[in-house]
Amino acid sequence: MNRLRLLVTTLGPALGALLRALLPSAPTGAALAPVDPPARLPARPLAFLGFLLMRHFKLRVALLVLAAAAASATEAVAPFLLGRLVNAVTYAAQFPSGASGLPVAQWFVLLAGVWLLASFIYRAFETLDMLMAPRMRGMAQAYLFAHLLGHSPRYFQENFAGKLGQKIKQAGQACVMLLQILGFEAVRVGTLLLVAGFLLFLASPFYAGVLAAWTAAYLFLVTLLARRCVSLSRAFSEEVSTSTGRLIDAISNADLVRAFAKARFERDFLSGFLTEEMHASIRLRWFLIGLRFFMSSAMLVLQLSLIWFAITDTLTGAISIGVFTMIFFLGNMIARSVQELSYRLLEFFEQLGTLTEGLTLVTQPHEITDAPGAQPLAVSEGGIAFEHVAFAHHDGRAIFEDLSLTIRPGEKIGLVGHSGAGKSTLVKLLRRQFEPQAGRILIDGQDIATVTWDSLNEAIAEVPQAPGVFHRPVRDNIRYAHPDIEEDAVIAAAIDAHAHDFIRERITGYDTIVGEQGIKLSGGERQRVAIARALVKDAKILVLDEATSSLDSESEHLIQDALFRLMEGRTVIAIAHRLSTIARMDRIVCLEAGRIVEEGTHSALLARNGAYARLWNRQMGGFIDAG
Numbered sequence: 001m002n003r004l005r006l007l008v009t010t011l012g013p014a015l016g017a018l019l020r021a022l023l024p025s026a027p028t029g030a031a032l033a034p035v036d037p038p039a040r041l042p043a044r045p046l047a048f049l050g051f052l053l054m055r056h057f058k059l060r061v062a063l064l065v066l067a068a069a070a071a072s073a074t075e076a077v078a079p080f081l082l083g084r085l086v087n088a089v090t091y092a093a094q095f096p097s098g099a100s101g102l103p104v105a106q107w108f109v110l111l112a113g114v115w116l117l118a119s120f121i122y123r124a125f126e127t128l129d130m131l132m133a134p135r136m137r138g139m140a141q142a143y144l145f146a147h148l149l150g151h152s153p154r155y156f157q158e159n160f161a162g163k164l165g166q167k168i169k170q171a172g173q174a175c176v177m178l179l180q181i182l183g184f185e186a187v188r189v190g191t192l193l194l195v196a197g198f199l200l201f202l203a204s205p206f207y208a209g210v211l212a213a214w215t216a217a218y219l220f221l222v223t224l225l226a227r228r229c230v231s232l233s234r235a236f237s238e239e240v241s242t243s244t245g246r247l248i249d250a251i252s253n254a255d256l257v258r259a260f261a262k263a264r265f266e267r268d269f270l271s272g273f274l275t276e277e278m279h280a281s282i283r284l285r286w287f288l289i290g291l292r293f294f295m296s297s298a299m300l301v302l303q304l305s306l307i308w309f310a311i312t313d314t315l316t317g318a319i320s321i322g323v324f325t326m327i328f329f330l331g332n333m334i335a336r337s338v339q340e341l342s343y344r345l346l347e348f349f350e351q352l353g354t355l356t357e358g359l360t361l362v363t364q365p366h367e368i369t370d371a372p373g374a375q376p377l378a379v380s381e382g383g384i385a386f387e388h389v390a391f392a393h394h395d396g397r398a399i400f401e402d403l404s405l406t407i408r409p410g411e412k413i414g415l416v417g418h419s420g421a422g423k424s425t426l427v428k429l430l431r432r433q434f435e436p437q438a439g440r441i442l443i444d445g446q447d448i449a450t451v452t453w454d455s456l457n458e459a460i461a462e463v464p465q466a467p468g469v470f471h472r473p474v475r476d477n478i479r480y481a482h483p484d485i486e487e488d489a490v491i492a493a494a495i496d497a498h499a500h501d502f503i504r505e506r507i508t509g510y511d512t513i514v515g516e517q518g519i520k521l522s523g524g525e526r527q528r529v530a531i532a533r534a535l536v537k538d539a540k541i542l543v544l545d546e547a548t549s550s551l552d553s554e555s556e557h558l559i560q561d562a563l564f565r566l567m568e569g570r571t572v573i574a575i576a577h578r579l580s581t582i583a584r585m586d587r588i589v590c591l592e593a594g595r596i597v598e599e600g601t602h603s604a605l606l607a608r609n610g611a612y613a614r615l616w617n618r619q620m621g622g623f624i625d626a627g
Contacts, residue, residue: 035139037146043363045355048140049175056139060132064183067128071121072188074114076195079329081111087322125184133176141172144362152367153433154394162248163241164361171358174351181348189341196330203323204313207306211334214302221298222342225291230349232287236280237353243273295342299335306331368432368453376455381409381444382540382571384430389439391429399425400594403439412572414582416615417591423575426591427543430573432456443541461539465546467530469518474503475510477529481537493535496565499528535566542567544574579616588612 042048053061085107092104145168156164193215201208250257250266257266310327313319319327384407392398399422407413415423428434430441432448441448448456461481469477476483478490478499490510494500502525506512518526534542544563560581576582583602590598590605590612597611605612 035142035146037143037150041143041147041363043359045174045178045352045359048355048359049178052136052139052143052175053179057132057136060128061179061183064125064128064132064179065187067121067125068184068187069191071118071125072191073195074121075118076192076199076330076333078111078114078118079326079333080199081107081114082329083320083322083324083326085111085322086325087320090321129180129184133179136179137172137176140175141168144168144171144358148362150366150369151364153428154367155364159361160245160248163245167358167361170354171362174355174358177347177351178355181344181351185341185344189337192334192337196334199326199330203319203327207309207327210305210309211302214298214305215338218298218302218338218342222295222345225294226345226349229284229287229291230353232280232284233350234353234357236277236284237357239273239277239280243270243277246270246273292343295339299339303331303335368435370452371450374450374452377443377446377448377451377459379444379459379540383407383409383442383444384541384571384573385442386426386429387440387442389429389436389441391425391434391436398594400436403594403596405589405596407571407573409444410569410571412567412574412586414579414585414588415573415575415591416577416579416582416588416612420593421591422594423591424545427462427545427573427575430543431460431462459539460541460543461534461537462543462545463527463530463534467518467526467533469514469521469526469529471513471516473511474506474514474529477514478510478532479536480533485536489536490532493532494528496535497528497532499525499532502528531563531566540570542570542572544572544576546575546577579612590615 038051042051085104088104088107148164148168193211197208197211200211247270250270257263306327310319310324314321314324384405386403386405389400389403390398391400403422403426405426415426417423425434429436430448432453435449443456443459470480475487475490478493479485487510491500494503494510503510503512512520514520514526514529518529521529564584572585574582574585582588585602587599588602588605589596590610592611598605598608600608606616
């Protein structure tokens with residue numbers, strides 16, 4: 001024992017070094033190229049899988065199927081050769097000096113060669129799968145993501161971001177699993193049954209008939225049972241999704257839970273959903289136990305039947321010992337392979353359901369699309385015109401009935417009014433996040449419904465009330481409109497937005513990762529980053545939607561100077577509840593219930609002593625000199 005331990009200790013590191021030298025890190029292949037969304041993305045799972053294979057992997061999938069069939073056919077020949085080897089050995093033992101066809105050694109070499117060839121072909125299949133499956137998973141996710149980004153804001157308001165991301169990831173993996181089942185397991189078992197059926201037919205047509213009848217009945221019953229399993233699996237998946245959503249909702253609002261001392265309430269609330277998930281899991285597991293009992297019993301019936309019939313025929317002299325050996329091993333091989341396929345059949349339906357759910361959610365028709373023949377928007381001056389615009393939400397709540405508003409090139413207007421008056425809706429209509437039911441919106445005389453959506457958004461820079469930021473470095477968030485601009489331009493924009501100082505105070509400076517939704521930044525810091533981002537975009541039209549709402553008075557005073565420098569030479573629409581931030585605008589438009597009730601300069605509207613003056617007086621005029 002000590003000598004063995006010494007040998008292992010001595011040879012182990014040497015063997016490890018040898019393996020590392022012989023098997024260097026394999027290349028990972030070319031980068032996954034970005035994809036453009038196709039005009040129509042298939043919404044059915046097998047059609048989507050076929051779309052991927054035909055567009056990107058036709059040759060590889062053909063080789064994959066060929067390798068699976070060749071490996072299975074080669075492996076299925078082994079019991080036949082084994083039977084011939086047994087006959088040769090039996091004959092040689094009984095008649096040492098007699099001739100028995102091929103010598104024992106040659107049958108042995110043939111058998112060994114078949115086994116080695118089958119193993120080699122399986123490794124070739126695995127290599128092809130390795131070269132194809134990860135890339136196909138990535139391509140599936142890329143296509144779904146490309147289609148997802150084409151949805152309207154309403155779609156993203158109605159679906160959780162986490163759920164959408166999860167469904168895309170699951171769909172990509174489901175494509176790989178479906179290909180493996182269809183391209184390997186099904187092809188392998190189908191080829192095995194054909195070759196085995198032929199070999200059994202050569203031995204006796206009776207055995208081939210038994211195999212064919214059993215296979216048809218077995219697959220029919222398993223398919224019916226698998227569909228029931230899919231129903232239970234889908235119910236379990238829905239319960240998991242529901243409980244996960246409730247869990248994430250509570251975690252996302254952990255501060256709110258603590259503020260109201262509702263930890264026990266949330267535990268009890270979640271417990272009900274976890275209970276439903278548990279019950280769905282138990283129902284699924286009970287069914288699986290019964291299903292697998294049926295499968296194993298059916299396999300045992302086939303094996304025992306074939307073996308018993310072979311024993312009977314061998315004892316009566318109808319077949320030789322070699323044929324009995326072939327039937328015995330073929331029966332075991334068929335039973336094992338069909339049982340594996342049966343288990344994968346359950347997985348097939350489960351993955352089919354997973355892919356169906358993802359496609360159903362993501363491939364919904366886009367609410368807002370480019371008109372046929374849409375051309376890029378050409379903005380030269382930045383004039384905007386709303387002509388008799390009518391808009392109501394899907395629930396029937398009307399916002400505008402006949403709104404007309406003209407904004408001259410380079411004019412700076414402020415939108416004011418009570419919450420719900422239509423200020424933010426007006427901006428969303430300008431960016432085609434919503435589409436009006438009547439009227440039209442023009443930019444430099446071009447109807448925005450007839451230009452490409454991307455070019456429209458490229459022409460507008462926006463600083464929203466709750467600016468979005470990526471979980472990326474501050475630098476990348478600022479230069480998002482132009483990722484290749486020089487560092488000096490990023491810093492200049494940050495200085496103008498009064499963001500440079502707080503960025504520089506971080507240990508990692510402009511490389512600071514801001515966290516999910518900018519959690520590592522304060523509200524005011526996120527808005528300054530958004531202002532810097534708008535400066536870098538340098539668009540002809542600028543939208544400010546409560547752009548200073550998260551700033552203290554001192555910061556607001558500093559940033560207003562930067563904002564007015566940003567406004568120079570641009571058409572500006574500024575929404576503000578703090579009226580002091582828009583007092584210096586060229587024109588102020590006051591909205592009430594979707595109608596323009598007043599418009600004019602700050603001083604003219606105060607002198608009119610109307611709706612705007614009432615809003616101003618409630619806020620005591622603010623701290624910016626309106627004069």
